[in-house]
Amino acid sequence: MSSPDPGSIALDNSAPASLRRLRRFARNPLGVGSAVILLAITLSAVFAPVLAPHDPNLIVLSNTLLGPSADHLLGTDASGRDVFSRLLYGGQVSLMAGVIMITTAVAVGVPLGLLAGYYAKWIDSLSSWVANLLMSLPEILIIIVVITSLGSGLAPTMVTLGILASPDLFRLTRSVVVNVRSELYVDAARVSGLGDGRIIFRHVLGVVVGPVLVRASFVFGMAIIVQSGLEFLGFGDPSRPSWGGMLSEAFQTIYRAPELVFAPGAAIGITVISLAVLGTAIADALGTDRSIAPRLRSRKTSGAAATSATGSANGSATADQRPSANEHARATTQPGPADAGLLRVHDMRVVYPTGDGGEKVVVSGASLHVDRGEVLGLVGESGSGKSQLSFGILGLLSPEAVTSATSVTLDGQSLLGRSARSLQGLRGTTIAYVPQEPMSNLDPSFTVGSQLIRPMRHNLGISRREAHERAIALLDRVGIPDPARTMKAYPHELSGGMAQRVLIAGAVSCDPELLIADEPTTALDVTVQAGVLRLLRELQRERNMGLILVTHDLGVVADICDRVAVMSAGEIVETRPVAELFAAPEHPYTRKLLSSTLEDAPPRAERTTAGRTS
Ligand SMILES: Nc1ncnc2c1ncn2[C@@H]1O[C@H](COP(=O)(O)OP(=O)(O)OP(=O)(O)O)[C@@H](O)[C@H]1O
Numbered sequence: 001m002s003s004p005d006p007g008s009i010a011l012d013n014s015a016p017a018s019l020r021r022l023r024r025f026a027r028n029p030l031g032v033g034s035a036v037i038l039l040a041i042t043l044s045a046v047f048a049p050v051l052a053p054h055d056p057n058l059i060v061l062s063n064t065l066l067g068p069s070a071d072h073l074l075g076t077d078a079s080g081r082d083v084f085s086r087l088l089y090g091g092q093v094s095l096m097a098g099v100i101m102i103t104t105a106v107a108v109g110v111p112l113g114l115l116a117g118y119y120a121k122w123i124d125s126l127s128s129w130v131a132n133l134l135m136s137l138p139e140i141l142i143i144i145v146v147i148t149s150l151g152s153g154l155a156p157t158m159v160t161l162g163i164l165a166s167p168d169l170f171r172l173t174r175s176v177v178v179n180v181r182s183e184l185y186v187d188a189a190r191v192s193g194l195g196d197g198r199i200i201f202r203h204v205l206g207v208v209v210g211p212v213l214v215r216a217s218f219v220f221g222m223a224i225i226v227q228s229g230l231e232f233l234g235f236g237d238p239s240r241p242s243w244g245g246m247l248s249e250a251f252q253t254i255y256r257a258p259e260l261v262f263a264p265g266a267a268i269g270i271t272v273i274s275l276a277v278l279g280t281a282i283a284d285a286l287g288t289d290r291s292i293a294p295r296l297r298s299r300k301t302s303g304a305a306a307t308s309a310t311g312s313a314n315g316s317a318t319a320d321q322r323p324s325a326n327e328h329a330r331a332t333t334q335p336g337p338a339d340a341g342l343l344r345v346h347d348m349r350v351v352y353p354t355g356d357g358g359e360k361v362v363v364s365g366a367s368l369h370v371d372r373g374e375v376l377g378l379v380g381e382s383g384s385g386k387s388q389l390s391f392g393i394l395g396l397l398s399p400e401a402v403t404s405a406t407s408v409t410l411d412g413q414s415l416l417g418r419s420a421r422s423l424q425g426l427r428g429t430t431i432a433y434v435p436q437e438p439m440s441n442l443d444p445s446f447t448v449g450s451q452l453i454r455p456m457r458h459n460l461g462i463s464r465r466e467a468h469e470r471a472i473a474l475l476d477r478v479g480i481p482d483p484a485r486t487m488k489a490y491p492h493e494l495s496g497g498m499a500q501r502v503l504i505a506g507a508v509s510c511d512p513e514l515l516i517a518d519e520p521t522t523a524l525d526v527t528v529q530a531g532v533l534r535l536l537r538e539l540q541r542e543r544n545m546g547l548i549l550v551t552h553d554l555g556v557v558a559d560i561c562d563r564v565a566v567m568s569a570g571e572i573v574e575t576r577p578v579a580e581l582f583a584a585p586e587h588p589y590t591r592k593l594l595s596s597t598l599e600d601a602p603p604r605a606e607r608t609t610a611g612r613t614s
Contacts, residue, residue, distance in 0.1 A: 024285040031281025034274035041271055045091030054082035056089040056241040065257045074263050077246070078253045086241040087263050093231075093242040094224045094271065097158050101223035102216050104162025105169050110212060112166075113173025114200055118181055124174070131167035139164050143230065152237045154227075161226060165219050172215050173208050180207045185443040206445045210283040217279025221272035228268055243267050341371040342546040343393070343514055347406040350385070350392045350570075359402075362388045364570040370546040370563075372513065375537070377557035377578070378550045380567030381593065386550045389567070390516050393548075394433060411513060429459055432512035434536070436519045438499035442491035448475075448502050449487030452509060459510045474505040478535055497528035501535065508539055515540065518550040533560060554594060558582060566590045 025031055044051060053071070060080035068075045074083035112131075116124040142164065143157060150156040180186060186203050224243075230236055231244025238245065243264040250260035350363035363385045370376040378386050391397045393408065395415070408415040410430055435441045442451060452471040456462060462470070468487070475483035478501040491499060500520060507515060517536060521529035537560045540547040549561060557564050557578060565575040566587065574587040585591045 021285045025281060028281045028284065030277050031285070034277040034281065037270060037274045038278060041091055041267070041274075042095060044088050045095050048085075048088035048092060052082070052085035052088045054085045056081060056086040057239065058082070065253065065260075067259075075257075075259070077249055077260055078257070079249075083246070083260065083263055086246055087243070087267060089241040090243040090246055090264065091267065091271075093154065093240055094227060094244075094268070097154055097227035098220040098223040098275075100155060100158035101162040101165060101227075102220045104159050105165040105219055106212070106216060108163055109166035109169030110173050110208070113170040114177055114204065114208065116170070117174040117177025118196065118200055118204060120178075127170065128174075131170045134164060135167045137164065144235070147230075147235050152235060157230065157235075158223065158227065161223065165222070168219065169212060169215060172211055176208050176211055177204055180204050183440065183443075185441055202446075203443055210286045213286070214279045214283045217275045217282075220279075221275045224268060224272055224275075228264075341369050342374075342411060343548075344369040344407070344409045345389075345393060345405060346408070348389060348392055348408065349404045350388045350397060351402045351404075352400055353402070362570050363392060366567070366570070366572045368548075368565050368572060368575065370514065370548055372546050373541070373544045374563065375540060375547040375549060375561045377561035377564040378548055378567060379552060379554060379557055379564055379593065381552060384567040385570040386552075386567050387518055388570075390518055390548065390550055394431065394516065396433075429510055430512055431514045431516065432507040432510070434500075434504055434507050434515060434517040434520045437523045438496055438503050439491060439523075441503055442499055444491050446490075447487065448489050448491070448494070452487070452502070452506050455506065456509050470509065471505070474509055475502070477539075478502070478505045479531070480505075495528075496524050497532060500524060500528075500532050504532070504535060504539065508543060508545075511543070512545060514546040514548070516548045516550070519552070520549075521556075536560070554582075566593065 048056075053073075058081060060076070063072075063076045063080035064078055066072055066076040066080075072082050072084065074087065077083055077086070112127045116127040139161070143160060146156055146160045181204065183203075186199060227236075228242070228244030228247060231242045232248040232251075234248065236242055236245050246264035247261065247268070250257070250264065253260060346367045348363055348366045349361065352360045352362060354360050366385070366389050368376065368378070368389075378389070380386050388397070388401075392401075392403050392405075395403075397403060405416065442448070449468065449471060452474070453464060453467040456467040456470060457464060460467075471487060472483045475486055480486045480498060480501055486494070486498070486502070494502065500523075504520075515536075520536065521532050524532060533556060536547065536549070539545070549556070551557060561578050563575060563577050564581050565572045566581075566589065567573070568587075568589040574581065574585070574590050576586075581590065582594065585594050
């Protein structure tokens, strides 16, 4: 077993996430203060019938405009009604108005935003069009129409306002989802075979909650203000005490009793401010886990999804990338030879249309094969098309890519002409992928254990307990020092080397036959690179997997590859056993590559044996 990366793990996970979030919230005095205030306001409104000393509508003409006293804590209004009692009852109306409006706005805006952001295409176009239409409507006119036709009841008015406010939440949700859906860990979840519903619920919704909460708290406050404004303008029900109505009445006696403005005004102001502060505090408490994790989203290719191992110990087409998989199917449908080793690719082309109607060929007629138990190095300078070829094999290219091949066979079965689902199923258990950027491929909101267990349960149909035991054994195998503890850790608590080991554990968790590792050590500290490479080699041997190692480092090739395919400008210019290639490179490009990278450099094994811990 490989030794762990030095200083690699800093677990701080003694408490569950919910408890830690609660603690974070509790450390925010403004958040706690606003929560207490809102709780007090809510309770006083709910228990108004018990707390109110007087009937809020009881008119006592002999008691008009009395100042505060023991009997009337806040005095009386121009009709002799008890201001304190009316204030308590008025809270019911304002809070109920907010609840109705925000429930409607969230119920309409958030699901639509999730669907539009996640699925894009016509769902996005249609819902964005509806949202724009709603935003262009004159709210006040619509409300007046609703009130005049349906009466001044709270529900119709606030439901209408909720619908009119929903585009705000729709747009926010949509924009958050558009960002999240292209995160590598979401791609990883797709590749792991999780359905869209589960991905949205598990990986996307959590990211949406924070911003939506903040916005919802503002919308709630806005609901209170708008409802009070309507009451103030006389569109409310006069028999129903409300803060807006009280304010309106207070203005009628502003010169005789200006203090009457204070109570309803303060109630509205304090409630609205507390809502805004509370929303922000909750979002802060929820959001810290996510923001800690580095967002190394320097995806090498815009659409090339790195599918993670944890999420994904298998390769399959993502939602976006399905067209690419289908392109596989469309392009050529010749079946490959049934006895052709593990992976055999003939004449693969990857082309991107350019804006001027032309095309950019990034992989041009590439052919390669890899057998069980074999390590094939795929080398070439930056931009030569190594990743594009790998993603083409995995069916993970962006939708605009047009992929074609004479044949692509995996384990003797042609990948051409298959539906996306069938491709996904096949790849779900046969190909795995180890990405370049370990941190971006782990969802920051879930523990390592959770991210290892779910794909195993899904792909292997095993119980949670079995998957848990398997995950512990895998973590132990990949050199994680305290597997049980690491299972409970969040990605931000791991070092890059540890995260990559976790991803490798995930990649092999469903017993793939072929592993594609795309520069798996590039993002890692040089001190841990050799350990991770050695681990990959060990696992490949133990499990007799085929391994395609994408790299630009010929030292790595010399160390662990059996054969090497050299890529230049989208073409594979030379494929040879490693020793032969190093001894007598044939292609001028290979010679150039060798002379430029291995000049005066000792073999990697020599370079890394002394004093290496990982
Ligand atoms: N979505 C895209 N549209 C157009 N061209 C693209 C797209 N994605 C990648 N390319 C181009 O494909 C070419 C090959 O890129 P690829 O990432 O495969 O190179 P690479 O050999 O893996 O390089 P590196 O070692 O830097 O990762 C590059 O010229 C790149 O600009």
